[in-house]
Amino acid sequence: MNGAVTYSHEAAESDRTTGLREYGLVPAEAGEAPSLPDAEAAKALDNLVQLAARLCAVPYSVVNVITEGQQIQIAAFGVDARVCSREDSMCAQVFLPGTTTVVQDASQDPRFAGNPFVTGEIAKVRFYASVPLQTASGLVLGSLCVFSDNAVSPQAEQIAMLEVLAQQVVELLELQHRTLQLNDALAELRRSNTALGDFAGRVSHDLRIPLTTILGYVELAEDDPDISQGSAAAEYLSRIAGSGRRMQATLEDVLDYSKVGGQLSRERFSLLALTAEAAGDLGQALGGASGIHCDDAELVADRAQIRTLLQNLIANSLNYRSTEHALHISISAVTGETGTAVSVADNGKGIEAADRQRAMEPLVRLQRAGDGPGSGLGLATCRRIAKAHGGELRISETPGGGTTVSVWIAA
Template sequence: MLQPAVPLNEVERLKSLQEANILYSPSEEEFDNITQLASFICKTPISLISLVGEHEQWFKSKYGTELCDAQRDISFCSHAILEPEQIMEIEDTRLDVRFADNPFVIAEKEPIIYYAGMPLKNHENMVLGTLCVIDTKPNKLDKKQRKALTALAKQVEILLELKRKNEYLKTIRKELNDHNDLLKNFAGVVSHDMKMPLANMIMTADILKAKFDDQLGYEGLNYLKNIKQSGLKLSGYINGILEHYESDKIAAAHAEEFDIHDLLEEIIDLLHITEDCEINLPEKNTTIETNRAALEQIFLNLIGNSLKYNDKSKIIIDLECSENLDYYYFSVKDNGIGIPKDKEEDIFKIFTTLSKNDRSGNIGNGIGLSTVKRLVGNLGGNLRMESEVGKSTCFSFSIKRK
């Protein structure tokens, strides 16, 4: 018996096999289907997907045998991987000097008399093992069988590559989730830590104005006004960040039953509307069962935007609600300033603004609509918008029923 030679690129080959993360992995139907098909096509009782490690070969898939592995120095596949581009076929192993006294060949029970193996390569052209068929009597593949075995080996390579890419994507996803969690924690800590100093700054500006109003003069009072406005704007920005990153927690709350009119009336009261405004509630007062806190946050943002970004003397907001067996559907339509077509995709991105002043002359922070989209997505729904500049904007969204 001749022991197999070691490939010239053995170090790199073993590294590739390790990185494939498939050695000693559980059996999988996709691979088992291929070994079964190979055995059927080649008319052999045994078929294996064999991965050649440093000291042993291990069978990712096996058909017709209970063996799980074998020593590398007596394996047939260790010889087959030395010729990566072609099938190694031994019609009668008893007549081949490499295998004549091999333990598998001279075994009394189910000896390996016939072997045909097609090497399996990865994306870097490194040979990881073989797809092989085995018989206990002399055999020979015809032209069609050889072509089929080669094609099946290619399918194994495709499965191995898909498995490698999936593992890579899982790793990237975990890293992104970890980074996202760190960002959430950082944003939460920083935002909470900044709220008190900001409140103190705003309050101090009011105290200074009250105590020294007659001494500061027009310019001094203007400075105080700017300080307070900047503080209020930054405070709103921080509250927006907290709402955005806490939206996942809000969406995870339990569903409860309530009617839509009660919810919307509470929201209208919270907004303390002072403008001339007509808000039309849904014609039907539907009783729904969903996450009340999340839906409240969505409506607060959308109705709030309809109030702020409106240049009409009278603000008109129409609210609609409907349902089917799977979803609740809602819409918020206003007669506001509208959104240009080229900005429709950008408005849902966090920190993106239209660079337009609202009704009070302020520019938004670009967080509200991003939070709305995040909440709607977490509730299993979709959000879309239709707008006409200078006339109206309508936000429609769905929520999956519990």
């Protein structure tokens, strides 16, 4: 029976240590105090312990984290934050049951009379009150503790408010926990994106080589004088070539999508000059019969990624133009204190309000009659570029009809 009890205690402590580690409260090295995520969180804890001491009219207050072998003070008022062994800790004797402990004179309490914080070996604590820091899941992280060198008889209302402050400490540590979880998720996402980019690059390279070979032989066959135009063989070759080129374009789109959104290389550049390059890649020139017009502006962003964004948005306008009037694409930018909004507006078919969110998802095509070819990755790629720049992408209707895509780039 004793063995079973011992095992249960050790298992419980192991689980609690795991929980403390998830909250970032177990230090990397023995004897070190853990660091809160930022200066604001540390200041908030300092304010809470100071308020706790003032509330109970005592000179000292601390937030203790109790590990398997130590008591770590992560905030303190009236004393310097320190680390001691769990064996010497007063809070370690009473914090696990999850109930508040109030002792008017610790030297008269058998639980604490021989403790070095009471005997004078470390301190001469007399009044002592401790509120466990218990999360909603039942994990006890440590305690909010107030104490004095003199015997004190606190009012019940003071202890009740001390318990409220302890809950505020728990909520602050919960916020740290969520921040750590988000940071871990972000780091994992970055690793995943890097792996995706590497994988897409390898797959794209491995598939493009045989695909290029196939298309090369198709072109040779199409030029073969023994294959007459209009024959079944010529039709089959045409279909193979069309499918192969669409696959080739999709591979390029997948590769572009996997690459964007990573580390940015910001620089200053002209929106007009970059738009001219992006349009040129599509066989278009600015102005004149192309119907593509761009206002100049200076941007500070990742030039390569913004070029990809402009090329995708212009290509979408070309693919989804209206058959009722000549195409008109207007590209502009508005810069403010917090960033720049780049807009690409056209007078094409437009996107219904109900379809706009779905149109930004990867590999989604609206499948409308008369639409040009595409992989469904253009807007998804643009959205990733916007997010990488600390902004967002929005789709709205162009006054008079058409689609306006606005991309916010944070300063």
